Each structure stands twice: as structure tokens, then as C-alpha cells.
Amino acid sequence: MSSTVKTLELLSYFSPARPEIGLSQLCRLAHRDKATTHRHLQALEETGFVERNAASRRYRLGPVVLQLAQIREHTVPRKTSARAALIQLCDATGETAHLSVLSRKTLYVFDSCKSPDHGGREIMDVQSFPLHATASGLCALAFGSPSLMKIALDALTPFTAQTVTTAEALLQNVQTVRDTGFSYADRTFKDDIYGIAVPVFDKMGAFAGAVTVSVACAARRDDPEITECTQQNLVIASREITRNWGGVVPDALEEAWAKSLPPSQILESSA
Amino acid sequence: MSSTVKTLELLSYFSPARPEIGLSQLCRLAHRDKATTHRHLQALEETGFVERNAASRRYRLGPVVLQLAQIREHTVPRKTSARAALIQLCDATGETAHLSVLSRKTLYVFDSCKSPDHGGREIMDVQSFPLHATASGLCALAFGSPSLMKIALDALTPFTAQTVTTAEALLQNVQTVRDTGFSYADRTFKDDIYGIAVPVFDKMGAFAGAVTVSVACAARRDDPEITECTQQNLVIASREITRNWGGVVPDALEEAWAKSLPPSQILESSA
DNA sequence: CGTGAATGGTTCATATAGTGAACCACTGAT
DNA sequence: ATCAGTGGTTCACTATATGAACCATTCACG
Structure with a gap:
């Protein structure tokens, strides 16, 4: 499995019920290594797919997905x-x-x-x-x-x-x-x-x-x-x-x- | 630059004006290799970020982005x-x-x-x-x-x-x-x-x-x-x-x- | 009805980039 | 003061990404 697929699968752990996820929590959810997950999140952050809540330091979905959804629609x-x-x-x-x-x-x-x-x-x-x-x-x-x-x-x-x-x-x-x-x-x-x-x-x-x-x-x-x-x-x-x-x-x-x-x-x- | 970032950047070439893109066209737009771009698109297709128009065989944004946008909103x-x-x-x-x-x-x-x-x-x-x-x-x-x-x-x-x-x-x-x-x-x-x-x-x-x-x-x-x-x-x-x-x-x-x-x-x- | 120029897709030797156990630094609760 | 959580980093190891060269179709054109 490519590292890209592993990275994108991380996004599926976000939901209305769980809108923000910390690094450790995400590692537990996805049964993944911390160092790797951290690098995956960095790639997602760099491209705007996730961003960080300045207060809680946790990750949440970024604004790029709104743009893509508009194009898809x-x-x-x-x-x-x-x-x-x-x-x-x-x-x-x-x-x-x-x-x-x-x-x-x-x-x-x-x-x-x-x-x-x-x-x-x-x-x-x-x-x-x-x-x-x-x-x-x-x-x-x-x-x-x-x-x-x-x-x-x-x-x-x-x-x-x-x-x-x-x-x-x-x-x-x-x-x-x-x-x-x-x-x-x-x-x-x-x-x-x-x-x-x-x-x-x-x-x-x-x-x-x-x-x-x-x-x-x-x-x-x-x-x-x-x-x-x-x-x-x-x-x-x-x-x-x-x-x-x-x-x-x-x-x-x-x-x-x-x-x-x-x-x-x-x-x-x-x- | 990670391959994940390169892969996700491909999505930015889709727009209302260019909703569907073929492999060769995308390679030209992104100045990328064909084999690599093909594998990148496979990763995106596997995760639902792009799908293929059955008729034109070209790629377009997939339904996953709608889900993510709803969660982001x-x-x-x-x-x-x-x-x-x-x-x-x-x-x-x-x-x-x-x-x-x-x-x-x-x-x-x-x-x-x-x-x-x-x-x-x-x-x-x-x-x-x-x-x-x-x-x-x-x-x-x-x-x-x-x-x-x-x-x-x-x-x-x-x-x-x-x-x-x-x-x-x-x-x-x-x-x-x-x-x-x-x-x-x-x-x-x-x-x-x-x-x-x-x-x-x-x-x-x-x-x-x-x-x-x-x-x-x-x-x-x-x-x-x-x-x-x-x-x-x-x-x-x-x-x-x-x-x-x-x-x-x-x-x-x-x-x-x-x-x-x-x-x-x-x-x-x-x- | 060949021919050429597109297209999408695959192979494989090369080497770059991904991996994860172990580590550090910080915070907050007891 | 200690401990159990965080988020984040290092580095030896190796799995994975890369791309030139390749094949298979399709399609327009003389």
C-alpha cells in the first residue's frame, strides 16, 4: 500500500462527532506509528487538507476540501x-x-x-x-x-x-x-x-x-x-x-x- | 517534497473550467512523469478523491470530497x-x-x-x-x-x-x-x-x-x-x-x- | 487501409524517500 | 516530585517511489 493511501485514509477518522483529533489519538484510532503519522499529517497540513486549531493544537479538516467539493458539485x-x-x-x-x-x-x-x-x-x-x-x-x-x-x-x-x-x-x-x-x-x-x-x-x-x-x-x-x-x-x-x-x-x-x-x-x- | 504532497497537488488542477483531466493532459499541466502521475492517480482513485468518467476515461474529482466538506463545514x-x-x-x-x-x-x-x-x-x-x-x-x-x-x-x-x-x-x-x-x-x-x-x-x-x-x-x-x-x-x-x-x-x-x-x-x- | 500521432498504461533497475523503535521536551494532574 | 499524558524528533534500515523505455489502443488523415 502506498504511503499516499495511508495518509489519505487518516482523513476518514474525522467526522461531525469527532471534528478534531490530536496526534496520539489519531495514532490509536488508525493503529499507526507516531512518527509516520506525524509526517503524514504534515503533508496534509502543507496541502491544506488539515489545519490545526491554534487553541487545542489538534488537527481538523482544512478549507481545501470546501473548494474541491464545489468543483465536484x-x-x-x-x-x-x-x-x-x-x-x-x-x-x-x-x-x-x-x-x-x-x-x-x-x-x-x-x-x-x-x-x-x-x-x-x-x-x-x-x-x-x-x-x-x-x-x-x-x-x-x-x-x-x-x-x-x-x-x-x-x-x-x-x-x-x-x-x-x-x-x-x-x-x-x-x-x-x-x-x-x-x-x-x-x-x-x-x-x-x-x-x-x-x-x-x-x-x-x-x-x-x-x-x-x-x-x-x-x-x-x-x-x-x-x-x-x-x-x-x-x-x-x-x-x-x-x-x-x-x-x-x-x-x-x-x-x-x-x-x-x-x-x-x-x-x-x-x- | 513527499510523494503525498505531489499527489495531492494534482487535485489543484481540477476546476469548474477544467472538470475532467486525462492522464497525458495532467502530466503536461503538472510537468510530471507519466508513470508516476499514473500511480498518483491510482492512489487518489483508491481513496475516492478522484473517479473516472466511464465514457471519456478521464479523471474527475470523486465523491469523498463532498463528505469531507460537510464535516469541515x-x-x-x-x-x-x-x-x-x-x-x-x-x-x-x-x-x-x-x-x-x-x-x-x-x-x-x-x-x-x-x-x-x-x-x-x-x-x-x-x-x-x-x-x-x-x-x-x-x-x-x-x-x-x-x-x-x-x-x-x-x-x-x-x-x-x-x-x-x-x-x-x-x-x-x-x-x-x-x-x-x-x-x-x-x-x-x-x-x-x-x-x-x-x-x-x-x-x-x-x-x-x-x-x-x-x-x-x-x-x-x-x-x-x-x-x-x-x-x-x-x-x-x-x-x-x-x-x-x-x-x-x-x-x-x-x-x-x-x-x-x-x-x-x-x-x-x-x- | 496503412500510417502517424495521439491516448492510457506497464516494466524494471536505480536510489530516493518512508519507516518506526527509541528518544526528548513539555504540560497537567496527583 | 513524580508520573502519565501530550506533541515532536532522530537515525539506521529498507521498503517504496521514480522515470526512461516500453507496449497496446484509438483516431484522424491522405
């Missing part, structure tokens, strides 16, 4: 990087894929990729997703701010016969989403539409939105093989979008996914 | 880093210092640091700065979006006898600001207040706001030594805030400052 805007993942998801499943993002207290459609099977026909012709009745919405309730639940409970509109309209049932559904890592909306918003969704994150475990696959033909929803394929591709899409948005998939969610799905090469290769 | 918020520079400016000049930021089409007071000389008395008790009558406003007109000039010309309110109220005079003043790198407001907004300001930038040459020193005692405005000291400290503050906000001071402005001020150790040490 300009180079690969959110929409562009998300679209690539959405197209891949669409191709892999043959179904319509949506990406919704949370703005204030509402889930808006951010981008979508229609299944060629539907001949370009819109099967989800809405601008925003109700929290209690859609797969995306359940993701928001399960992984987003707790305050969203209050909003959802105040508007339990019954869209179809299957729509969940009681607080008890909704809370139980949301808990299942947290436990399994997937949310399902079986004709709860539109008749004949079955949705499966997973959340995406834009920073250290902060919910940003949800990727959904909407299946128009409800007959296919019971085929376990197709469902599993869809779930695996959703996980891939969520990881990809989260990564491209500078976010981190929470460990708890990765564990939930691992439990929900049988071991597979695709899932294991995420390291 | 959390660690050192804009206000915190700006305040430190403002306090230093205030201490060095003994005068009241303001930092204003441009939001939409208005310059708002972002933070201020009162001179101890004034005994905590507010000498600039406003929430926003008129573009045509304040030192901050002239900076915005000189270095901000050209569309600001239209807004300024539509509201040439005469605050004092010295306020510039004609388009010709304003345009000429703004040109002087561009040429010298400093803007002056000699009792144009408030009687007995003399302001000197410099701009700050939050990304690649994009105007973000202005740092102003406001002198209450107009008698001191003619002392060239004090003015020069103020200017030097303004330059230091602008560089510091711009750096901490992930911005870059345009080369043209650095040149203007160099011409306006006699050579000094403080200014030379910015490399």
Missing part, C-alpha cells in the same frame, strides 16, 4: 449522478424507477426513469408522495426526522382500499421498514401499483430521499425471485446515489439489508 | 471562521469591522466587531447596506454580478451631502474600486463615518460579501499611515475569510492590491 451535479443510477436500476429491473427527495416536510419527485414495458406511459403521475401511502413516504418516516410522523398522522388520506389509515398500523409498518431496510406499498396509493423503496442519504446518516421501483402489473409482485432481484438492485442504487451525494449509508441499514436478503456476490462486493 | 462554520478574522481586524485597526454577505440582491450584515474605542456604541446600526452609498456596496458592484448595478442605479437615495447620486459618478467610483482593490465611502452613508472595504469570495472568484472597517472619527481618515495599515489588515482579513469559506481571491484583485499598496512583508507572505 459543479462537475457531477446531484441530478446527473442520480440519473445514471436510476437508469441502471430501470434497466436491471425492467420497471419504472423514481427518486424522491425530502424538502422541508414534503417528498418531491426528483427524477424518474420510465420502464420501456409501459411504452413511456406515466404510471405515477404525481409531483409529491404522501408519507403514509407510498413506499418512498414510508422510507421517510422510517429513516427521516421523527417530526415527519406527526405530519403523516395528521393526513391519513385513504387513496385506495389498501391504504393504511390508522396510527397503529402505520407505526407498525414503519417499524418493519426499519427492521428490513425495505418499504413496500402494495396498492396503498394507486390501484394496481406495487412499490418497493429504499432510502438515500446525503450526509453522515441524514435521510435525503428514497429510490422506488413501481411495478404496474400487480401479478408480478408475488414472484419472490423478481422481488429479490428488485431489492438487490435497489440496494445498489441507494448505495450509488448516497455515495455520489457525499452521504453514508448507516451501518444499521446495511445490517438490515444483509438480514433481509440471502448472501449474494453483488451485495458482498460493496467493500 | 460542521467543524468550522462560516460564521465562526469569519468572526476570528473580524476580531483580528478589529484588534489590529482599533476600529469597528463589519462583514456583509450578498443574499439575492441585498447586502446583509453577517457579523460585526465593535471597536473598544466607541465603548460598544453601534456606529452602523443598520441591517443592510445600500449598494451605492457604502464601501461594502461598492465592493458588491465592483466584484459581484453585473445585474447588481441595475438595482443600484434604480435607487440612488441621497443619504448625506456626499452621497453619489448620478450614474456617471457611480460607474466611475466602481471602476476605481476594481482598479485599486479597495472601496471607500467617505461620509456617503452616514455623516462622520468613513468606510474602507474589500470583497470576499466563497468559490472560485465568486463574490460573496465584503469586509469593512468603519472609522467614526473622520479626522483620522487623512492620515496615510493609518489608512495603509487598515488596508493591509483588510487584505489579510479578506484572504483569511475567503480561504476559510473555500473561495479563491481572483488574481486580478491580488494584483490590484499589490499596486495600491507599497511592498510589505505582511502582503508578501501570502504564498
Whole structure:
């Protein structure tokens, strides 16, 4: 392993929870030698990737990362990087894929990729997703701010016969989403539409939105093989979008996914 | 020089204008060997600092920089880093210092640091700065979006006898600001207040706001030594805030400052 | 449809730069 | 006064970086 890689790996020990790190502490965290780590930090300081807090003498991330982030955002805007993942998801499943993002207290459609099977026909012709009745919405309730639940409970509109309209049932559904890592909306918003969704994150475990696959033909929803394929591709899409948005998939969610799905090469290769 | 530093320097060749760079092109830009540069890029790719555009096979900044930027922003918020520079400016000049930021089409007071000389008395008790009558406003007109000039010309309110109220005079003043790198407001907004300001930038040459020193005692405005000291400290503050906000001071402005001020150790040490 | 000039990428002998145990200097708590 | 922490440095040792020369593709052009 090159010394550069070792040096850059040091940066991964900084986080909102641990914004400043002293030399000795960093050596302990990284299981590294003190002299070497010190020289690594000097290289990072020289290039502006870290700077020192004059008071505590500890190291923290430097301003250079802000510049690089602005260039990255300009180079690969959110929409562009998300679209690539959405197209891949669409191709892999043959179904319509949506990406919704949370703005204030509402889930808006951010981008979508229609299944060629539907001949370009819109099967989800809405601008925003109700929290209690859609797969995306359940993701928001399960992984987003707790305050969203209050909003959802105040508007339990019954869209179809299957729509969940009681607080008890909704809370139980949301808990299942947290436990399994997937949310399902079986004709709860539109008749004949079955949705499966997973959340995406834009920073250290902060919910940003949800990727959904909407299946128009409800007959296919019971085929376990197709469902599993869809779930695996959703996980891939969520990881990809989260990564491209500078976010981190929470460990708890990765564990939930691992439990929900049988071991597979695709899932294991995420390291 | 360590190989890590050489590797990290490669990242500085990416910019909004040059978001993707091929191996050979990067070698030319950095005057580096191809084999070495290739290995450097591999280290950067391994750690997520660069990634490759699948289509063009060229390199671009990777998503890791977004994560680091979020942690940096959390660690050192804009206000915190700006305040430190403002306090230093205030201490060095003994005068009241303001930092204003441009939001939409208005310059708002972002933070201020009162001179101890004034005994905590507010000498600039406003929430926003008129573009045509304040030192901050002239900076915005000189270095901000050209569309600001239209807004300024539509509201040439005469605050004092010295306020510039004609388009010709304003345009000429703004040109002087561009040429010298400093803007002056000699009792144009408030009687007995003399302001000197410099701009700050939050990304690649994009105007973000202005740092102003406001002198209450107009008698001191003619002392060239004090003015020069103020200017030097303004330059230091602008560089510091711009750096901490992930911005870059345009080369043209650095040149203007160099011409306006006699050579000094403080200014030379910015490399 | 060769040809030349780009491109990205690899090899390997050379020697430069990285490594880490042991060390020093300082601070603050007991 | 001592000890357990810091951050930082030294220097013999060797692992790692280096770059001229190399290969493999692609692409524009006559």
C-alpha cells in the first residue's frame, strides 16, 4: 500500500462527532506509528487538507476540501449522478424507477426513469408522495426526522382500499421498514401499483430521499425471485446515489439489508 | 517534497473550467512523469478523491470530497471562521469591522466587531447596506454580478451631502474600486463615518460579501499611515475569510492590491 | 487501409524517500 | 516530585517511489 493511501485514509477518522483529533489519538484510532503519522499529517497540513486549531493544537479538516467539493458539485451535479443510477436500476429491473427527495416536510419527485414495458406511459403521475401511502413516504418516516410522523398522522388520506389509515398500523409498518431496510406499498396509493423503496442519504446518516421501483402489473409482485432481484438492485442504487451525494449509508441499514436478503456476490462486493 | 504532497497537488488542477483531466493532459499541466502521475492517480482513485468518467476515461474529482466538506463545514462554520478574522481586524485597526454577505440582491450584515474605542456604541446600526452609498456596496458592484448595478442605479437615495447620486459618478467610483482593490465611502452613508472595504469570495472568484472597517472619527481618515495599515489588515482579513469559506481571491484583485499598496512583508507572505 | 500521432498504461533497475523503535521536551494532574 | 499524558524528533534500515523505455489502443488523415 502506498504511503499516499495511508495518509489519505487518516482523513476518514474525522467526522461531525469527532471534528478534531490530536496526534496520539489519531495514532490509536488508525493503529499507526507516531512518527509516520506525524509526517503524514504534515503533508496534509502543507496541502491544506488539515489545519490545526491554534487553541487545542489538534488537527481538523482544512478549507481545501470546501473548494474541491464545489468543483465536484459543479462537475457531477446531484441530478446527473442520480440519473445514471436510476437508469441502471430501470434497466436491471425492467420497471419504472423514481427518486424522491425530502424538502422541508414534503417528498418531491426528483427524477424518474420510465420502464420501456409501459411504452413511456406515466404510471405515477404525481409531483409529491404522501408519507403514509407510498413506499418512498414510508422510507421517510422510517429513516427521516421523527417530526415527519406527526405530519403523516395528521393526513391519513385513504387513496385506495389498501391504504393504511390508522396510527397503529402505520407505526407498525414503519417499524418493519426499519427492521428490513425495505418499504413496500402494495396498492396503498394507486390501484394496481406495487412499490418497493429504499432510502438515500446525503450526509453522515441524514435521510435525503428514497429510490422506488413501481411495478404496474400487480401479478408480478408475488414472484419472490423478481422481488429479490428488485431489492438487490435497489440496494445498489441507494448505495450509488448516497455515495455520489457525499452521504453514508448507516451501518444499521446495511445490517438490515444483509438480514433481509440471502448472501449474494453483488451485495458482498460493496467493500 | 513527499510523494503525498505531489499527489495531492494534482487535485489543484481540477476546476469548474477544467472538470475532467486525462492522464497525458495532467502530466503536461503538472510537468510530471507519466508513470508516476499514473500511480498518483491510482492512489487518489483508491481513496475516492478522484473517479473516472466511464465514457471519456478521464479523471474527475470523486465523491469523498463532498463528505469531507460537510464535516469541515460542521467543524468550522462560516460564521465562526469569519468572526476570528473580524476580531483580528478589529484588534489590529482599533476600529469597528463589519462583514456583509450578498443574499439575492441585498447586502446583509453577517457579523460585526465593535471597536473598544466607541465603548460598544453601534456606529452602523443598520441591517443592510445600500449598494451605492457604502464601501461594502461598492465592493458588491465592483466584484459581484453585473445585474447588481441595475438595482443600484434604480435607487440612488441621497443619504448625506456626499452621497453619489448620478450614474456617471457611480460607474466611475466602481471602476476605481476594481482598479485599486479597495472601496471607500467617505461620509456617503452616514455623516462622520468613513468606510474602507474589500470583497470576499466563497468559490472560485465568486463574490460573496465584503469586509469593512468603519472609522467614526473622520479626522483620522487623512492620515496615510493609518489608512495603509487598515488596508493591509483588510487584505489579510479578506484572504483569511475567503480561504476559510473555500473561495479563491481572483488574481486580478491580488494584483490590484499589490499596486495600491507599497511592498510589505505582511502582503508578501501570502504564498 | 496503412500510417502517424495521439491516448492510457506497464516494466524494471536505480536510489530516493518512508519507516518506526527509541528518544526528548513539555504540560497537567496527583 | 513524580508520573502519565501530550506533541515532536532522530537515525539506521529498507521498503517504496521514480522515470526512461516500453507496449497496446484509438483516431484522424491522405
